[in-house]
Amino acid sequence: MRQRVFAAGVLALGVVLVTDVLRVWLPGIITIFGQAASTPAELMGAFALGWFVLALAAPPLIRRVGARPVTIGAAVLLAAARFALTATPGGRPQLWLATTGLLAGLVWFAGTAATNDRPVPGLALGLAVGAAGHAVLDTYDLVWWGRWEAWVAGGVLAGLFLVGHAPRPAPPGAAGVRAWFLAGPALLLAGMVALSPALARTATSYLQGEAGVAVSPVLGSLPLPVAVAGFLAVALAVAPRRFPAAVARVRWLGGPLALLAGAVLLALDRGSLLLPALLLSALGLGACLALTAAEPPGADLSAAGPSGIDPAAAPADRRAASRRAYAATAGMLVFAVAAVAYYSAYDLGYPNGWVPVAVAALVAAVALAAGRADVPPARAAGPAHPEVRVPLPPVRTTAAVTVLALLAPVVADDVPVTSNREGPPSHLTVVAYNIRMGFGLDGRLDPDALADLVSRRTPDVVLLSEVDRGWLLNGGHDTLDLLADRLHMAYVFAPAADPLWGDAVLSRWPVTAPRTLPLPAVGAPTGAQALAVTLDLGDGVRPVVVSTHLQPPPGRQPVVQARAVADFARRYAAGRPLVVAGDMNTEPGDAAFAEFTRAGLVDALATARPLPTSPADRPREQIDHVFVTPGVTASHAVAPGGTASDHLPVAVTLTLPPT
The missing domain is CATH 3.60.10.10 (Endonuclease/exonuclease/phosphatase)
Known part of the structure; x- marks a missing residue:
């Protein structure tokens, strides 16, 4: 269990680093690589998608070389790129450094997936901490600060991330494919709506009418801690409880339906609907991740094969690790395709509200398929299979991250x-x-x-x-x-x-x-x-x-x-x-x-x-x-x-x- 707690923490740090790099790389596509409204949107989209397609070469590389060396090498490159971005003066050096960090992050995701069959706690913690930290920073990333605080914080973050790779990971089991596939879509939905501090503040400004009016820091910052707390509490409740069948079915259907409802509200493009869209999406996304976290019946939870894809490992272990690595890269490709499809619409002129709804539907479908085994027969009172232990204490973890998010109004300007x-x-x-x-x-x-x-x-x-x-x-x-x-x-x-x-x-x-x-x-x-x-x-x-x-x-x-x-x-x-x-x-x-x-x-x-x-x-x-x-x-x-x-x-x- 201690190894799994450690793995969840390292995965969370990696999610925060990859998110930081994306916040530099994504705008660089339209401000450095191209110019919105003058550079063809198709060209900018091809540039963006190309790196995610290139990352599909990571699983074969992992199979040939081994997961651990590939993961450590990608982690070093990701941490170095994130740290160096603080010093870049902008322009092409910034774009290519961020691109290096992005590609390293995608390869690191694939390598980590090969050695981690329980990613949900780490993914959820990383998304929640990233959102809470962004709120505390008033949505102004440390990358752009250029002050000593940025250097210290970036160095500590990168150092902890690298130190976390020193111990060998616990031997993985055969599960985790669905959860790793949802990493990319979850990152997209969290950034677009479910855990966006900027959207939370904007949503409160619309409470008084069709125009957004400046509100107090406390009111503007309040929705984000609520969303973070709901998301993390639900996501870490990964084990099926001994509920009656009716309650279990509500748990199985409620999360996907809430996520779909939040995406639909976002797609309606009305300021007054942003707040319910945020809260429903946060709860629904956390519930969908939780549904993919429980092991399917018959999974070998005590597999002791070599960690990662090792030529000497048993064929079943190699296949499971390879599936997880491909699932992680495919999920991040979904992130890229959906992001390009959604934002290119503002240059090409087609409706784009269907994009978040389609991604939410994909997440809901995967979660429903994964969680079906948790729904007991109609007359049964117990779970379909034994409970799965969660490496992170849900209550204490949720409380700690929520407190971090609550610091936002304390440091915000009046x-x-x-x-x-x-x-x-x-x-x-x-x-x-x-x-x-x-x-x-x-x-x-x-x-x-x-x-x-x-x-x-x-x-x-x-x-x-x-x-x-x-x-x-x-x-x-x-x-x-x-x-x-x-x-x-x-x-x-x-x-x-x-x-x-x-x-x-x-x-x-x-x-x-x-x-x-x-x-x-x-x-x-x-x-x-x-x-x-x-x-x-x-x-x-x-x-x-x-x-x-x-x-x-x-x-x-x-x-x-x-x-x-x-x-x-x-x-x-x-x-x-x-x-x-x-x-x-x-x-x-x-x-x-x-x-x-x-x-x-x-x-x-x-x-x-x-x-x-x-x-x-x-x-x-x-x-x-x-x-x-x-x-x-x-x-x-x-x-x-x-x-x-x-x-x-x-x-x-x-x-x-x-x-």
Whole structure:
């Protein structure tokens, strides 16, 4: 039993390391290898899938060389890559180092599978600890910090992981194939919904309506510990209990049904459904893993053959180890195929809600097949076969990880309380910025650089485009919260592509009456919207701000969307001072640009033209704009230089008309 506890701990550490590498590698596909919306999605998808297909060569290598040397070699490479990522300056070195770590992690999964026939406790613990740690870090990975704390934590994690491979593993039995196959799908569902700290915080921001509003750290962080506790408690209850037949059947069916329900709620793309999607998915995923953990009848639980795939081992031992290794690599291939299929839809324009539902259905089917033996006959009161001992104490393990997750609100920054006690300001400084999900031209997540570039103008209002609040493809970060914390500003968020990706308004002044308008797609694959809010500046001064990001149809101007935004903004403003800003994907003189001036709006950046904003390193396109109503005076329009995104921000000082 002590060996199995040790093996579960090492597996958990490995899951955390692989997850860390994926959070760097996945966004690197679109920010370093390619450029979203310009590099073909098919090419980026082929690059991503190729490494997972290459990992299918690991089981034959393990059969020829032996599981232990392959596992140790892959572990060293994985730990080294994860540790070195802290020092990479971004760019191609970061991408290839992360790719090395990913491939090493996939090979390590296969080697570990060959020697571990009870992976569920370690897999569950790794997923739960990874999620809890990400919550404590405010979804900002240590990899990106670049400070001594990151080096120390990364070194300790990598060192413990490597030291854990010193003892020889316990002789494996013949089971574990189904559990290892579910490792990849479980990693996907945990990162997308079930154990995502960013999604948990975003879900709470939608509790007040269709727009996401900044909430307190305690409220925003509370769903994640609940999800972690439910997931881990259910996942570690792997042994069938002596329940009546009816209760056993509920246990058998309840988990898969809960997982499917959570995936369906996620697929509906509604912010108000994110919270139940999170909780149901967490419970269902944990229950499905638990169902695959119990040994099937007749399994040899006391097999004493050599660990791993050894030419001298008995044929049955070699076949079982080989099946587990292939199952682990096949499961990770499912992860890759599903991730590519889901996120490529935002470039190619097909429906993608079926992807998490299909993965959940696959997990449910495997779990139901594995757990069928645990369901006693209709009139029986006992289990179908003896209980299986769990290497990790469920209650104490769940409590410890939950306490870790509960630390998130303790270390989180407070949401600023805006105030208008000093009366209306004489000027209003507005910044509009397409932040590319928080990733700079070097492919590194750097909210500090974004905040520094914005704060130089001392803005009163910031309008953001391409805001990511938890996409697994981008590492599962809540970029909006990270930036709002650093600017000490409250926010309102509006979904565009889905509830986790869209536009936002940050303000130093109270914001009221948020309204969102989904814009016509007109052939563009990524969704677009307009977010209107009212600023309460005091003394009855209540200007209107509208944030948008126009998505042009292929080869054409976003004329239809521009007209819809201009009409919506004028109706919402109802004669009050109005500011409309964002990434418009149109230049002065173009037909879409003319829709705003035709609606009676004025180009607030006109005196500074030409004012190119894209690409950030060599700006030549004027596609980020600020429009105002007549009577609002604009001055000091600039586009500060920087490469924290692929766009430059535009900033302008506005003087409101006297009331």
